[in-house]
Amino acid sequence: MVASRHYDRPPITxxxxxxxxxxxxTERERERLxxxxxxxxxxxxxxxxxxxxxxxxxxxxxxxxxxxxxTAANALDLVLIxxxxxxxxxxxxYDRWETxxxxxxxxxxxxxxxxxxKIIGRLGVRFINRIDIPRQKLETRAIxxxxxxxxxxxxxxxxxxxxxxxxxDFTEATTGAKVLLRYGDxxxxxxxxxxxxxxxxxxxxxxxxxxxxxxxxxxxxxxxAKNACFELSITDEIRELFQ
Amino acid sequence: xxxSQQFAVASPGIRLTSRWQxxxxxxxxxxxxPIADGPSNSxxxxxxxKTGSLIQSVPQQAGFEERIFNxxxxxxxxTAQYAMHLPPLERARLFSRLDEVINADDWHEEDALPxxxxxxxxxxxxxxxxxxxxxxIGVSDEGHVLVAWVIPGLSLTAxxxxxxxxxWTASVDSEIxxxxxxxxxxxxxxxxxxxxxxxxxxxx
Numbered sequence: 001m002v003a004s005r006h007y008d009r010p011p012i013t014x015x016x017x018x019x020x021x022x023x024x025x026t027e028r029e030r031e032r033l034x035x036x037x038x039x040x041x042x043x044x045x046x047x048x049x050x051x052x053x054x055x056x057x058x059x060x061x062x063x064x065x066x067x068x069x070x071t072a073a074n075a076l077d078l079v080l081i082x083x084x085x086x087x088x089x090x091x092x093x094y095d096r097w098e099t100x101x102x103x104x105x106x107x108x109x110x111x112x113x114x115x116x117x118k119i120i121g122r123l124g125v126r127f128i129n130r131i132d133i134p135r136q137k138l139e140t141r142a143i144x145x146x147x148x149x150x151x152x153x154x155x156x157x158x159x160x161x162x163x164x165x166x167x168x169d170f171t172e173a174t175t176g177a178k179v180l181l182r183y184g185d186x187x188x189x190x191x192x193x194x195x196x197x198x199x200x201x202x203x204x205x206x207x208x209x210x211x212x213x214x215x216x217x218x219x220x221x222x223x224x225a226k227n228a229c230f231e232l233s234i235t236d237e238i239r240e241l242f243q
Numbered sequence: 244x245x246x247s248q249q250f251a252v253a254s255p256g257i258r259l260t261s262r263w264q265x266x267x268x269x270x271x272x273x274x275x276x277p278i279a280d281g282p283s284n285s286x287x288x289x290x291x292x293k294t295g296s297l298i299q300s301v302p303q304q305a306g307f308e309e310r311i312f313n314x315x316x317x318x319x320x321x322t323a324q325y326a327m328h329l330p331p332l333e334r335a336r337l338f339s340r341l342d343e344v345i346n347a348d349d350w351h352e353e354d355a356l357p358x359x360x361x362x363x364x365x366x367x368x369x370x371x372x373x374x375x376x377x378x379x380i381g382v383s384d385e386g387h388v389l390v391a392w393v394i395p396g397l398s399l400t401a402x403x404x405x406x407x408x409x410x411w412t413a414s415v416d417s418e419i420x421x422x423x424x425x426x427x428x429x430x431x432x433x434x435x436x437x438x439x440x441x442x443x444x445x446x447x
Contacts, residue, residue, distance in 0.1 A: 009327040013324055014276045014279055016274050016276050017274075018275055020272070042312065043313050043317075071277075073316070075316050076323060078277050089276065091278070092325075092327055093331070093334075124273070126274035126276055128279050132328070167268050169268050180268065180273060189367075191430055205272070
């Protein structure tokens with residue numbers, strides 16, 4: 001198994017532990033959850049599904065409530081109340097898994113207290129990393145030398161690569177967890193840097209343990225899956241940027 | 244803004260785009276993320292007989308105090324995107340100063356709320372220049388972030404625009420008298436100017 005590492009300045013911009021249910025939450029349930037969490041997450045954004053229907057002569061748009069994005073006063077911790085899912089999120093600076101998981105457990109206990117137990121269809125652990133690389137470094141090094149991810153085009157096809165991004169849905173080798181990995185160029189976040197996103201979403205789908213304790217234990221395996229994917233995707237030169 | 248104005252109509256076929264939704268996989272469900280999944284560049288390509296939908300986050304209808312608080316939180320959330328490049332003490336100082344400046348007691352309803360893009364440019368600048376010696380932060384009538392550096396013999400101010408532009412002024416006291424300078428330039432250009440003044444170059 002690939003060893004997890006602790007970084008002083010991890011490039012994680014968003015971390016999410018997301019629980020999806022087999023059935024949608026009702027609008028009333030979402031409202032009750034919002035009221036319950038508002039004390040700890042006072043900045044509330046309402047999520048709306050905006051549907052546009054195009055007819056032969058005219059287009060009509062309608063908006064329907066789709067949940068809430070709620071942010072704590074520290075602007076780091078969030079809860080996401082969606083149509084059919086509930087998530088705990090943490091923005092940078094990310095601290096450590098144990099703290100994050102404890103927060104997710106606490107929020108989920110509150111969630112269950114408000115709306116009762118739901119049948120869980122998917123449990124996901126998603127970490128979005130944005131890796132900022134000085135332009136100067138890329139004057140002498142190709143990006144494919146820094147990441148171990150690449151799209152290989154047939155020989156003789158390309159002269160110069162300007163940008164790339166891809167998504168892969170696969171089963172992680174050591175844990176058997178499903179992983180949706182997305183990698184590619186991002187809008188440069190810093191001056192004189194290029195930015196790359198490495199978005200790793202490890203999840204169980206359809207086989208989430210029904211006992212809550214076991215479910216959280218299975219989240220640990222997702223953590224190992226996403227860590228393995230991260231470590232295998234980067235080189236030491238990338239690691240140096242956030243150590 | 245009406246709902247229809249959020250969409251740009253282009254060529255036939257429906258496509259709903261956000262940062263990562265542009266990388267679709269058949270049947271792949273993702274874990275919801277608070278920022279990456281937000282539609283940054285919502286776009287619907289139109290085709291008669293078809294229907295498209297997207298999820299958009301909008302602040303709840305809020306009173307004055309809540310709007311101020313939400314604006315403050317939005318600036319702090321933006322700071323989180325740069326947290327890995329900021330010393331923890333600097334981040335704490337920024338938050339503390341933002342708390343002092345953006346609060347319901349000192350804000351008037353007609354005052355423009357700070358523009359996120361202006362604040363982000365300030366963050367980019369301090370990371371690029373590695374200069375964390377600013378003295379105070381304010382907000383202009385247009386919502387631009389204003390920053391001042393005050394040290395003996397020098398007063399430097401900067402107005403960070405939403406695009407890559409800074410208006411700055413410098414007042415220098417020296418043995419041969421006072422001098423005032425003003426300029427406009429990119430963030431990179433302002434770095435050279437600011438570091439020149441802050442290192443005492445103008446007083447020499």
